[in-house]
Amino acid sequence: MKKILVLHTGGTIAMSADEDGAVAPTDKNPMTGFEKLFDHQLIIESEEFANLPSPHITPAVMLKLKNRVQQAEEAGIDGVVVTHGTDTLEETAYFLDLTLPNSIPVIVTGAMRSSNEIGADGLHNLISAVWTAASDDARDKGVLVVMNDEIHTARYVTKTHTTNVATFRTPTFGPIGLVSKHSANFFQELIRSEICNINSLVEPVYLLKAYAGMDGTLFEAIDQPTTKGLVIEALGAGNLPPATLPALHALLKRNIPIVLVSRCFNGIAEDVYDYEGGGIKLKQMGITFCQGLNGPKARLKLQVGLSAGKTGTELSDFVSNATS
Numbered sequence: 001m002k003k004i005l006v007l008h009t010g011g012t013i014a015m016s017a018d019e020d021g022a023v024a025p026t027d028k029n030p031m032t033g034f035e036k037l038f039d040h041q042l043i044i045e046s047e048e049f050a051n052l053p054s055p056h057i058t059p060a061v062m063l064k065l066k067n068r069v070q071q072a073e074e075a076g077i078d079g080v081v082v083t084h085g086t087d088t089l090e091e092t093a094y095f096l097d098l099t100l101p102n103s104i105p106v107i108v109t110g111a112m113r114s115s116n117e118i119g120a121d122g123l124h125n126l127i128s129a130v131w132t133a134a135s136d137d138a139r140d141k142g143v144l145v146v147m148n149d150e151i152h153t154a155r156y157v158t159k160t161h162t163t164n165v166a167t168f169r170t171p172t173f174g175p176i177g178l179v180s181k182h183s184a185n186f187f188q189e190l191i192r193s194e195i196c197n198i199n200s201l202v203e204p205v206y207l208l209k210a211y212a213g214m215d216g217t218l219f220e221a222i223d224q225p226t227t228k229g230l231v232i233e234a235l236g237a238g239n240l241p242p243a244t245l246p247a248l249h250a251l252l253k254r255n256i257p258i259v260l261v262s263r264c265f266n267g268i269a270e271d272v273y274d275y276e277g278g279g280i281k282l283k284q285m286g287i288t289f290c291q292g293l294n295g296p297k298a299r300l301k302l303q304v305g306l307s308a309g310k311t312g313t314e315l316s317d318f319v320s321n322a323t324s
């Protein structure tokens with residue numbers, strides 16, 4: 001019998017809709033009390049993380065969650081399920097993936113429909129997540145996201161649709177496994193990356209999205225003594241409007257690390273174009289290209305690297321690739 005800890009943090013999975021269809025957190029989490037569904041597992045539930053809509057989840061909460069999962073493995077727990085709102089689910093899952101040194105399965109799940117809506121998906125996702133957390137095949141695979149019968153890696157999964165239950169997708173190569181009635185089935189594995197077992201957070205690290213006609217105004221606005229880092233979702237393969245460059249030079253002059261990803265849904269950022277604001281020029285300025293992550297995850301990777309005390313080349317090597 002496996003001991004599975006279910007950490008409830010909130011989100012639509014723990015919400016209900018009123019007669020007008022307005023969705024809000026409930027007084028009693030509707031996802032608790034299902035231990036009887038898992039006669040072969042010992043389910044331990046915890047609501048210590050309150051009942052937060054995931055737009056209220058911060059990196060500080062993610063760090064507490066990381067410490068709680070680490071404590072659970074040291075206490076002999078065989079697997080952990082985290083129920084979470086889907087708006088920031090991929091960020092919490094990736095933060096845990098970057099910072100958890102343990103090998104037990106850690107599965108993050110949620111729901112796109114609240115608990116009392118027709119076709120509610122929360123309980124099905126919770127059951128799938130528990131079966132995956134209890135699977136020996138889910139060990140040493142990093143943090144996983146289980147939604148809609150699919151198993152995705154925290155590193156690459158992203159929310160692609162505002163309401164659809166199939167919203168979580170992994171661009172390019174898809175899920176690494178599928179959940180059938182009572183088992184988790186894997187058909188891919190990730191190249192594991194460095195783990196930073198941090199216990200504090202460096203902040204603030206900003207994220208800005210580039211757009212046609214962008215100038216330096218927003219970059220000047222974050223050029224503050226407190227700023228610790230910046231990630232830019234750049235145009236195409238990794239290019240920026242020329243009007244942004246003076247403000248970026250000013251940030252780099254103050255040794256503020258700047259990391260660049262593409263705002264494109266698929267593909268990777270690389271220094272291809274040799275014109276003013278092109279990727280080759282940006283790399284020559286000292287901007288680090290991050291391959292394989294979206295903007296929010298690259299921001300977390302930069303923040304975790306800084307929080308682990310990385311600087312200079314060590315930091316740029318750490319953030320330059322999803323697998324580094």
Ligand SMILES: NC(=O)C[C@H](N)C(=O)O
Pocket residue numbers: 010011012013052053054055084085086087088110111112113
């Ligand atoms: N489906 C969800 O959970 C969305 C909700 N707004 C949340 O992230 O808390």
